[in-house]
Every structure is written in structure tokens, then in C-alpha cells.
Amino acid sequence: MDSNTEKELRKELKIHARALRIPVGAAESFIDATIKVVKNNLKKKTVITRADLDRLVVKELKKYNADFAYVYQNRDKII
């Protein structure tokens, strides 16, 4: 995952966390932990699609906050 993708992902996750009223400190730690695991997983892959990235992010977020994972997973499927 390149730095731009990571930056965008972090920014988007922060927006969702704030909208879900997750306390800032908790949100930061969820996001850091998620991105760390996602980066480690993606190291093994040569080709990465957006779907791969999203799947990994959702899998990780589910461990911390179900609503956070649900909103991220379905953000483009509301309407």
C-alpha cells in the first residue's frame, strides 16, 4: 500500500469514526491497528485491488467496532 492510499484510507476512516461518534483516542488506535495489519497482509501480494483492500479493512475493523466495519463496508451501497 503506497503512502497516498494509506493517507486517503486514514482520512476516510477518520470521517466515519467521527460520524459514528467514536471517541477520538479510540478511533485513532482502531485505525492505526487496522492499517498496520492491512499493510502487513498486503506485503505478501503483488497485485492489490480496491476490493482486496476493503475486505481486509472491514475484517480488521470488525474486531474493534461492528458499526464502524458495517459503515465502511457499505458506504457506497446506501442508495
Add this chain to the structure above:
Amino acid sequence: MGIFISVIILILITLIQLFMQLTPGTLALFYHYALGKNTFVKADNFCLYFILGAEIFIGGMWLIVYLLLSNLIGETSGIAFKIVPWVLFGVFIAEAITSLLFYYRKGKLTELYVPRSITNGITVKAKSIKTRSDAFVLGFIVGAFELVFTLPIYIAGVIALLESPALPRAAIMILYVVISVIPLFYMRTLFRLDHNLAEIEKKRVKRKAFIKIGLFITFTLLAGTMAWLGVQYG
């Protein structure tokens, strides 16, 4: 047409407007992103402008359809009255079937059978609202994308009004516009009561079958009233 049938038509079209899901869905998505980027007060303020945009669109459409139809009926010496109910009958039957089978896309979510390019455009716009005028325009535009379903009901409503001079037309139009944004104020209230997008979306998913069946029944009843009118004028 008696006042009784006019009132029935007006009630049915109001119910259909309340069942529409594109505007409340967009509002939920938009409010979520607005909360993520702004303070609560600012996001709530944007929400009101979105509702205002939707309200003005609905009011404007009523007025346009009313003016067009009242002139058309005058110029065609009432011949339009013989044709329009049958056209609407066909449209409402088609919409009843469509709303039952194709209102939502297949899947566990609330995606609507709207072209993906349109919903993607709305989603991108909903995510990037920065000013109150953006929110207003979004509310207005989303109303326009619902016209496939709502334009025929406005026409039916205007026919009901034109055919019953005893009814207070302006008051009914204003009442309709006010009632039609109830789902949007309900959505706003949910956010104000600390419900988040995930909770709201799960509720909307649970209501999918109710919405589809509700739309099917109301469109079918409306088609029935149009057929009855067609026979009366025929």
C-alpha cells in the same frame, strides 16, 4: 368526480411520496459524511438546507404540473381528461409491478434500481458537501431523480384538485409538500437522537419488504381510481 374520490387520490399519492426511498437514503448518507467532517450544529444546518431543497423541488413540481394541466385542459376543452386517466392507469400498473420487483437491487442492502452512474454521482456529491447551498442543491437534484415515480402522482393529484373545485387547492398543495418531507425530518431526528448510519441502515433494510408491498398496493389502488375515472369520463 366527487370530493370523496379526489380525497382518496390525494391520500394515495401522499402515501407513495412517503414510501419513496431515494431522498431519505441520500439524506442519511449525506448527514453521516457531514457529521464526519463538520460540527454537529453545522451538519444539522446542512441537513435543513437539504430538506428545504427537496421541499422546494416538490412544491415547484406541483405548481408546474398544476399550471400546465389547467391550461391544457382548458385548451383541449376537457378532451385531455378522457385520455390522461387511462395513460396514468397504465403508468401506475407498470409502477406497481416495478416497485414490487425492481425497486431495490438484489442483496442485503438498500441499493435502489437507479442507474449506477446516477447513484455514484449522488454519493460523490453527498460526500463532498461544504456549504449550505451545496446541501440545498443536492436536496433539489435528488428530488428530480425520483421523478420517474413522482411525476405521474403529481399529475394524478392535480387532476384530483382540478376536478373538485370545492377543495382548497393551495392549502392541499402546501399540506402535501409539508407531509412529503416527514421522512426526511424523521431521518434528521434519528441522527439527532444519536443513532448512527449503521443503525439507521439496518432499520431501513428491515423495512424493505414493507416499502415494496406498500408501494405495490398504493400504486395498484391508484391505478384502480384512474380506471374508474377513465370509465366515468369515457
